[in-house]
Amino acid sequence: MTGGRHRAPTVRRRGRRRRLLGVALTALVALGAGPAHAFWTATSTAPDAWARAATLAAPVLTQGASTPTSVALSWSTSFTPTSVELSQSDGTLAGCSASPSPTATGGCTATGLVPNTRYTWTLTARRHGWVTQQSLTVTTDKQAATxxxxxxxxxxxxxxxxxxxxxxxxxxxxxxxxxxxxxxxxxxxxxxxxxxxxxxxxxxxxxxxxxxxxxxxxxxxxxxxxxxxxxxxxxxxxxxxxxxxEAPSTLRLHGYDFWGGGYQGSRPTTLVVQQSGLQNAGPQTVTAFTLTFTFPAARVPATAPTSVTGAGWTYAGSSVVGPDRVLTFTWSRPLALNEEAGPLGFVLALTDNGPGTVTSKMTASGPEITTASLSASRILPS
CATH class of the missing domain: 2.60.40.10 (Immunoglobulins)
Structure with missing residues (x-):
């Protein structure tokens, strides 16, 4: 009896061992199956268990305000990343950090860009070794010039x-x-x-x-x-x-000369001066111009010329410029295109009629004409 009572508990312990072994085998079988593995992993106490259980959602990367040389970027993630990386397709990155703060939202403005150029920015978000990315491609505007x-x-x-x-x-x-x-x-x-x-x-x-x-x-x-x-x-x-x-008109001078007159014996006492006329060659009507005549001041006095002939001409006076006496005559009415101004003549007294060469110059000038001149010389007595 005592031995039987002793064997009975032994049998029961063996049965319990069989039941425990079966449970262990069932757990091992379950460990090799997909659903069981997901169950055990999902119920793990590791801090990133749920992130490892599913694929990380891609970040949202969007464009904000832009100029030809800058683009504003903003991003967000559905999880809190452990690290964030930002890259630019040309290998440079100005205005933004290549390693932004690892937060669920962020943003920056990429600068130093070239107008009318295509750029791609890629944002990489990591969480405990898991990685997800998003890219954004933008073509910058052309630059306005000044x-x-x-x-x-x-x-x-x-x-x-x-x-x-x-x-x-x-x-x-x-x-x-x-x-x-x-x-x-x-x-x-x-x-x-x-x-x-x-x-x-x-x-x-x-x-x-x-x-x-x-x-x-x-x-x-x-x-x-x-x-x-x-x-x-x-x-x-x-x-x-x-x-x-208006372009200045050209006056075409027809001729100029002078000679001695009023002779006393073999010596002249006057100079007879003759301008042979001129024409307005255009391109505009001339309203005012002057003719000046230069003579050596040592031979010609300050007295006004006499015997002035020529319609439209007016004597305006004389002055001494350097060694020359300059006599000025003005034209008194408009001279139309291709119109002729008549000859001008006058007589000058001589204060020195000794032998020698006398040189004179006639010049037409004015704000509406191109200056033109003719010269003449005489050897006294002439």
């Missing part, structure tokens, strides 16, 4: 004269392209008068020239056409202005 016109050597001149201006173009780096220069008739630059043609930019500047054919006030404007791919076309403000006067 055109300024200046450097005018002359702002006033006659029709047919050359006027020039220099345009300076500023923008990203040194802009390349051409500049078209134009002259307009009005201060709003709407009525075109003349174009100077396109001039290539060199080191950001270009100079154009025009020759206005008619009198008036004109206004410069320059139009920039880029060739570098980085800039937008641009036009300068209207101005500055130039004032073009």
């Amino acid at each position: 055109v300024a016109v200046g450097g005018l050597p002359a702002t006033t001149g006659p029709a047919g004269a050359s006027f020039s201006a220099t345009a300076t173009v500023t923008g990203f780096g040194t802009p390349a392209g051409t500049v078209l220069f134009r002259l307009f008739k009005d201060p709003s630059c709407t009525t075109l008068a003349q174009a100077a043609g396109a001039v290539p930019l060199r080191s950001g500047t270009a100079t154009g020239s025009v020759q206005p054919a008619h009198a008036g006030t004109y206004y410069w404007q320059a139009e920039y056409t880029p060739t570098d791919g980085h800039h937008l076309p641009a036009t300068s403000p209207c101005g500055p202005s130039i004032t073009v006067t």
Whole structure:
């Protein structure tokens, strides 16, 4: 009995061992199966258990305000990353950190970009060895250029004269392209008068020239056409202005001479002066001009000339300039294009009629004409 009572508990312990072994085997089988593995892992007490149990959601990377040389970036993640990395496709990164603060949201502005250029930014978020990425591609805008016109050597001149201006173009780096220069008739630059043609930019500047054919006030404007791919076309403000006067007329002098007169014995006491007329060769009507006659002051007195002949001529007086006495006559009425002014004659007294050469010069001058002159010489007595 005692031995039987002893064996019975032994049998029960063996049965319990069999049951424990079965449970252990079942656990081992379950450990090799997918669902069981997920169950045991998901219930792990490791701090990143749930992040390891599923794929990390990609960050949201968006574009904000931009300029031709900068782009604002912002991002967010559905989890708190342990590290964040930001890269730019050209290998550079200015204005932003390559290792931003590991927070669920962030942002920065990428700077130092080239206008009209394609860039890709990639944000990499990590959590305990798990990695997720998002990329954003942006093409920057073209840069607006600024055109300024200046450097005018002359702002006033006659029709047919050359006027020039220099345009300076500023923008990203040194802009390349051409500049078209134009002259307009009005201060709003709407009525075109003349174009100077396109001039290539060199080191950001270009100079154009025009020759206005008619009198008036004109206004410069320059139009920039880029060739570098980085800039937008641009036009300068209207101005500055130039004032073009009528081209001076040319007076065609027909002839000039003088000789001795009023002889006493073999010596002349006067000089007889004769201008043979002149013509207005254009291109405009001449309203005023003068004829001056120079003689050696030592031979000609300050007294007014006598025997003045010639319609339209008026004696205006004399003066001494250096060694010469200068007698001035004015034309008293408008002289139209191709019109003739008649001859002018007068007589001068001689204070020194000794032998020798007398040289004289006749000059036509005035604000509306091109200066013209003729010279004559005589050997006294003549």
